[in-house]
Amino acid sequence: MSTEASVSGSLRRRLALTLIGGAAVLAVLMFVAVRNYAVQVAQRGQDSILAASVTSMLDTASLHDDAVEVDLPYAAFAMLSTPADDRIFYAIFRDGAFLSGDADVVLDPDARSIPQFQSARVRQTAVRQVSASRTLIGADTRTDIQIVLAQTQDALSETLRQISRNAAFLGLGFFALAAGLSFWATSLTIRPLDRLTNSVTVRGPQDLRPFTKPVPDEMAPLVTSLNSLMTRLDQSLSQSEDFIAEAAHRVRTPLATVRSYAETTLQRVDKEENREAMRAMVRAIDESSRAAGQLLDHAMITFRADHLEREDLDLVALTTDLVTRLTPIAEMRDVSLSVLAQGKVRYSGDPILIQNAIRNLMDNALKYAPAESDVVIAVRSEPHIQIEVVDQGPGYPANQIDVLTSRFQRGENAGDTIGSGLGLTIAQDVARAHGGDLQLSNKAEGGACAILQLS
Amino acid sequence: MKFLLVEDNSELATAITSRMRIDGHVIDHAVNLQDATAFVETEEYDLILLDIMLPDGDGRDFLKRNRAGDLNTPVIVLTARSQVSDRIGSLDMGADDYITKPFDHAELEARCRAVLRRKSGTAKTRVELGGMIFDPVAGHLIVGDTTVTLRNRELRLLELLIAAPGRVFSKQKLADRLFSYDEDVSDNAIEVYVGRLRKHLDKSDLKITTLRGLGYRLDYEH
Numbered sequence: 218m219s220t221e222a223s224v225s226g227s228l229r230r231r232l233a234l235t236l237i238g239g240a241a242v243l244a245v246l247m248f249v250a251v252r253n254y255a256v257q258v259a260q261r262g263q264d265s266i267l268a269a270s271v272t273s274m275l276d277t278a279s280l281h282d283d284a285v286e287v288d289l290p291y292a293a294f295a296m297l298s299t300p301a302d303d304r305i306f307y308a309i310f311r312d313g314a315f316l317s318g319d320a321d322v323v324l325d326p327d328a329r330s331i332p333q334f335q336s337a338r339v340r341q342t343a344v345r346q347v348s349a350s351r352t353l354i355g356a357d358t359r360t361d362i363q364i365v366l367a368q369t370q371d372a373l374s375e376t377l378r379q380i381s382r383n384a385a386f387l388g389l390g391f392f393a394l395a396a397g398l399s400f401w402a403t404s405l406t407i408r409p410l411d412r413l414t415n416s417v418t419v420r421g422p423q424d425l426r427p428f429t430k431p432v433p434d435e436m437a438p439l440v441t442s443l444n445s446l447m448t449r450l451d452q453s454l455s456q457s458e459d460f461i462a463e464a465a466h467r468v469r470t471p472l473a474t475v476r477s478y479a480e481t482t483l484q485r486v487d488k489e490e491n492r493e494a495m496r497a498m499v500r501a502i503d504e505s506s507r508a509a510g511q512l513l514d515h516a517m518i519t520f521r522a523d524h525l526e527r528e529d530l531d532l533v534a535l536t537t538d539l540v541t542r543l544t545p546i547a548e549m550r551d552v553s554l555s556v557l558a559q560g561k562v563r564y565s566g567d568p569i570l571i572q573n574a575i576r577n578l579m580d581n582a583l584k585y586a587p588a589e590s591d592v593v594i595a596v597r598s599e600p601h602i603q604i605e606v607v608d609q610g611p612g613y614p615a616n617q618i619d620v621l622t623s624r625f626q627r628g629e630n631a632g633d634t635i636g637s638g639l640g641l642t643i644a645q646d647v648a649r650a651h652g653g654d655l656q657l658s659n660k661a662e663g664g665a666c667a668i669l670q671l672s
Numbered sequence: 673m674k675f676l677l678v679e680d681n682s683e684l685a686t687a688i689t690s691r692m693r694i695d696g697h698v699i700d701h702a703v704n705l706q707d708a709t710a711f712v713e714t715e716e717y718d719l720i721l722l723d724i725m726l727p728d729g730d731g732r733d734f735l736k737r738n739r740a741g742d743l744n745t746p747v748i749v750l751t752a753r754s755q756v757s758d759r760i761g762s763l764d765m766g767a768d769d770y771i772t773k774p775f776d777h778a779e780l781e782a783r784c785r786a787v788l789r790r791k792s793g794t795a796k797t798r799v800e801l802g803g804m805i806f807d808p809v810a811g812h813l814i815v816g817d818t819t820v821t822l823r824n825r826e827l828r829l830l831e832l833l834i835a836a837p838g839r840v841f842s843k844q845k846l847a848d849r850l851f852s853y854d855e856d857v858s859d860n861a862i863e864v865y866v867g868r869l870r871k872h873l874d875k876s877d878l879k880i881t882t883l884r885g886l887g888y889r890l891d892y893e894h
Contacts, residue, residue, distance in 0.1 A: 466725060466752040470681050473752075473774035477687030480777050483848055484694050492844060499853045506774050542769075545782035548824040549852070584854075589823070 228410075233403045240395030248388040255380040259373050260345070267347040268332040270297055271366045274307075278362050280355040285311055285362055299372035306339050306346075310363040322365045324348060337367065344369050409433050413440065425451035465513065469506060476502045511639040518570055518643055522650035525567055532562040533596050535572060536604060540594065543579055551588045554579070557595040564602055564671060566651050571671075574647035577640035578606040578667045585610035585665065603653075603670040612659035622655060644669055673718040673784070673797065675699040678708040678734075679750065680726050684773075688721075691777055696835050704728045712743060719784055720747045722767070732765040739766035746787045748780070776852065782824070785809055799834055802877035802892050806834060815876045822872070825850050829865050833880065833890040842887040862888075 270293045277288040287309055297305055308318035313326070321339050325348040332349040339346075346367035353360050409432050416428065427444035476499060483495040533556070540554050547554045564571075575594075582592045590609040597603050613621060614628050621628060622645040625638040644667070645655040653670040660666050675692065679685040680703050689699045700715065702708035705728050712720075724731040735747060749770040768787040771780055788809045799806040805814040811827050813820045822830065828850055832841065843862050850865065851857045866888055870880050879891045 469752040469773040470684055474681070474684040474687045476774040477684065477691045477777070481687065481691040481694060484691075484845070487842070489844065492848070496848070496853055502774055503776075503853065510772070545769075545786040546779060548786070549778055549782045550855075551823045551825050588825070 229403055229407050232406060233399055236399030236402065237396050240392050240399060243395070244388040244392040247391060248384050251384040251387070252377075252381050255384070256377060259376055259380075263345055263368070263370070263373055264334050264347065266296055267334070267345065267366055267368060268349070270294070271332055271347050271349045271364055274364050274366070275349055275351040275362070278351055278353060278364075280353040280358070280360065283355060283358055283360075285309075285316065285353065285360065287317075287362070287364075297368055301372035301375055303369040303371050304342075306344065306367040308365045310365070312361050313363070316362075318365075322346070322367055324363055324365055339367055342369055345373075409436060417443075425454070465509070468509060472502050472506050508639075511643070514573060515639050515643055515646075518573060518646055521567055521570055522646055525570075525650055527565045528568055530564050530566060530568055530571070532564050532571070532602070532604065533558040534561070535568060536575060536594055536596050539572060539575055539579065543576075543583065547583055547592065550583065550586070552583060552586045553591050554583075555591065555593055557593055558597075562596050562598045562602065566671060567647075570647045570650065571669075574644040574669055575604055575606070577644050578604075578669060581640055581667070582606050582608035582610070582665065601653075601670055602672065603668050605666060605668045607660065607664055607666045609664040612663060612665045613657055615659065618657050618659075621657060641667075673697050674716070676702060676708065676711050676715070676717045676720045676745075678702045678705070678720065678726065678731065679723045680704060681723075695781070705731070705734045708734060712738065712745070717745050719787065720745050721750055721780075722747055723750045725752070732767075735765045735767055744791075746784075746791050748783055748787060750775075778828075778849070778852065781828075785811075801834065801837075804873065804876040804878060806830060813872055815873065818875075820872050823868075825865050826868055826872070830869055833869075833888070837878075837890045837892055840883055840887050840889045846888070 273290055273293045274287065277290055279286050289307075294305060297303070306319045306322050308320070308322035308324065309316045310324050313324065315324075319339070323337065325333050325335060325346075332347045334345065334347050337344055337346050344367040346365055348363060348365045350361055350363040353362055412430075413428070413432060413436065416430070425447045427447060428440050432440050479495050479498045479502070483492060483499075486492055486495070536558070537556050540556050544554055579592070579594065586592050586608040587610060592606065592608045595605040595607070597605070617626075617628055620626050622641045624642050627638045641655065641657070648655045648669050648671065652672040656668040656670060658666050658668075675697055677685055677688060677699055679688070679701070682703065685701050685703070689701055692699050700711055700717075702711050704726055708720075708722075711717075722731045722735065726734075731749065735749075746768045747766070749767040750773055751770055752773045768791070769783050771783055785808065789811075792809070797808075799808075803815065806812075807814075808827060808831050811822050811824070813822055813830070829846065832846065832849060843859070846862050847857050850862070866880055866882075873879070877893045879893055881889045881891050883889060
């Protein structure tokens with residue numbers, strides 16, 4: 218009877234996804250910020266060279282008899298040279314009118330003495346251009362001269378590409394590191410929960426002690442409620458155990474009284490019909506007490522089979538103990554009980570269940586064995602671990618052999634024999650709980666053979 | 673034999689004691705552990721029948737205390753529980769055997785005999801009569817210089833007859849004592865066991881007489 222919890226999401230996954238998602242966003246933001254900053258710095262560098270260059274060109278401008286003279290200095294172009302061999306365009310204007318240079322270069326109408334920068338296009342090529350102006354004063358004239366200097370941005374783009382690539386690597390590295398840290402942090406956070414789960418799982422079914430190991434603050438309410446649940450469960454379990462013990466005591470004690478009186482009376486009365494009544498009474502008492510005992514045993518076995526508590530056992534010792542215990546009953550019927558085994562047969566199983574199963578098989582054998590016959594119990598480890606109980610009684614009814622292990626099913630030849638019809642069911646349940654089975658057969662030479670096979 | 677019964681339920685105690693007196697046993701009854709302790713200190717018993725749930729404590733504690741002292745008397749625990757673990761528990765505490773209520777007196781007797789045989793080997797009360805010696809605990813019958821080990825039913829039959837020589841036992845009464853209540857007993861089953869006993873007693877002065885329509889009687893020939 219194991220119930221699966223209904224699962225909605227996973228704390229571990231949710232936590233890990235949140236942390237990794239956060240790391241991804243941070244990595245992208247970092248990449249964008251680094252790249253933008255690099256663009257700005259690079260642009261500023263190009264701009265300042267362009268400004269210096271245009272200023273030195275303007276410096277050479279002079280006015281001679283109303284003619285403008287500009288002597289372009291070599292240094293002005295030399296400082297603009299780049300590894301990518303960027304091209305340079307320039308144009309000179311006088312009072313806004315094109316004077317000389319490249320006619321495709323457009324003058325910024327707002328050009329002042331302070332250099333103005335702008336990104337523009339010259340014949341479809343993206344350029345960065347600077348416009349600056351200077352006022353020339355002659356003898357009686359005054360004229361404004363403007364120079365526009367433009368440069369392509371191949372070297373700058375290359376630099377930016379490199380910086381972007383490095384920034385991307387940095388971002389990826391940051392992301393990988395953050396993701397690793399997320400997994401670590403997640404498992405660190407989940408670990409106390411796992412530990413709690415583990416310590417609940419490894420507990421035996423009878424272990425209902427409260428948890429005392431320290432847990433994180435957030436888990437304290439969970440553990441507190443779990444502990445209070447365990448306490449209540451423990452109380453109600455021990456109450457029902459006490460109840461069953463008390464109920465058995467209350468029922469069995471008066472039954473024992475009636476039985477003893479009936480036996481005593483049977484010794485004293487002589488009239489056959491009275492004696493028959495007394496015998497019937499004793500039979501009824503035996504029947505009811507046996508049924509009550511078997512029902513309780515069956516309930517206990519069903520419970521224990523669900524939560525098998527395995528121990529290392531020697532099946533030979535266990536069987537020998539049982540045989541010693543049942544010998545007086547066998548003697549009463551002049552039946553001999555013997556164990557066939559060599560050395561020890563080690564097995565890991567629930568001793569109470571196995572004992573109960575063998576006891577039921579032996580009870581059956583003793584009930585049906587004729588006087589002065591032998592019941593042999595063989596304990597084997599080869600080829601399988603099994604306990605075989607063989608008697609010399611009438612055997613199982615051949616047509617019923619398959620249904621005898623059903624609950625409350627009794628053989629047609631059971632006759633007056635007292636039984637509850639649960640013995641073989643119990644033995645089979647025990648065998649199956651241990652991964653084996655109960656095999657019933659009749660011996661060719663007569664007699665029933667029950668094999669409790671374990672694995 | 674001399675028994676001490678420790679049982680708080682007076683009805684059950686009365687039923688058990690009257691049943692056991694029929695078999696000729698002497699039996700004292702203690703209703704709680706305090707009484708039981710007093711009895712054990714003043715009297716010597718062959719066997720103690722001990723209930724577990726008693727008004728002034730757990731019978732197993734009494735057992736443990738006395739086993740730690742020098743009480744060697746065999747103890748059979750009477751339990752109303754059927755849990756195997758409970759039974760094992762009482763054996764660990766020093767009980768020699770246990771029996772579940774309600775019990776068959778024949779089974780109790782068989783268990784007593786088994787416990788006594790394990791503890792001492794022979795009965796203190798061996799019966800010597802008419803040239804034979806009968807040891808009910810060991811199950812031996814000695815006639816002259818031959819020792820026979822009796823089968824259980826032969827033994828119980830002899831025990832019944834020898835307790836009251838000269839008394840007539842009907843076939844039915846003997847069958848009720850020898851067979852359990854769920855056994856199909858044929859009419860001549862008793863005759864078989866009587867026949868065997870006669871053979872064993874052949875060389876002694878004891879004789880089992882058949883009284884037609886009445887039953888059997890053990891006679892002692894001088």
